[in-house]
Amino acid sequence: MQKLILLVIILVSGFTAAQTNYEKGMQKAFALWQDNKMDDAENMFERISKAETKEWLPHYYIAQINSIKSWNIKDEAVLRAQLEKAQEHINSAMAITSNNPEILVMQAQVLTNWVAFDGMTYGMKYSGKITELYNKAEKIAPKNPRVVFCNSDWAMNSAKYFGQDTKPYCDALEKSIELFATFKPESSLHPTWGKERAKQVVKGCED
Structure with missing residues (x-):
């Protein structure tokens, strides 16, 4: 029984170390990107x-x-x-x-x-x-802020190109900002980008 417990501990420790190495590598890549x-x-x-x-x-x-x-x-x-x-x-x-x-x-x-x-x-x-x-x-x-923002931004630019009303897309863009405020990524490694860009685009709606 003790051997079995020890084996489980070794396996779990090995898995954790592998995950930690992955996370460390990803965080290092993010730091380089930020620089x-x-x-x-x-x-x-x-x-x-x-x-x-x-x-x-x-x-x-x-x-x-x-x-x-x-x-x-x-x-x-x-x-x-x-x-x-x-x-x-x-x-x-x-x-x-x-x-x-x-x-x-x-x-x-x-x-x-x-x-x-x-x-x-x-x-x-x-x-x-x-x-x-x-x-x-x-x-x-439907509640992913990047999805809502990028979809609305693309649709708004298409509407501009064809001379159509852009207000409905501005409303959707504002909704995306609300979603950014409450969205919880699956982990610290998952995408979080888009909020600042969405704010800039919404500001353009107001000008």
Whole structure:
């Protein structure tokens, strides 16, 4: 009996240590990112993704970093390399967890990078897919603030483009800010971004 208890303790301790190493690595990557060392953070997430093959979050953050870096890029070759890398890691994340609203939002963000780069070429190709992704995410997680914010922001920009009334989307954006105030992520490693950006967009509604 004592041997069995000892074995359980060893197994649990080993599991805890493995989790702790993962968490330490992720926190280190976040710290690098916060210090504006995005490439170093990305490299750290890549190392973690190779070591922790059942974790989707490292892939998610690699995709997010490449999406962020792609805004305002004018060189299509650079943009393509970054967004293809983002897509590769989104695919890896989706293979680990299905119907995940956070990943659906990130997929929509990456496709939006293409539309922002060249609306004439990629708007027709991806606009419907982006709307579909956000609507699917909102059906799964209607109280996730990133889902509500990104869906509303995309819909509002589409309405602006077509000269339509944007007020209904402003109301939804305000709702997302309320959701940010009460939303509890699954862990300290899960996504929390979006609140400040949502506030900026809502302020634009008021101007």
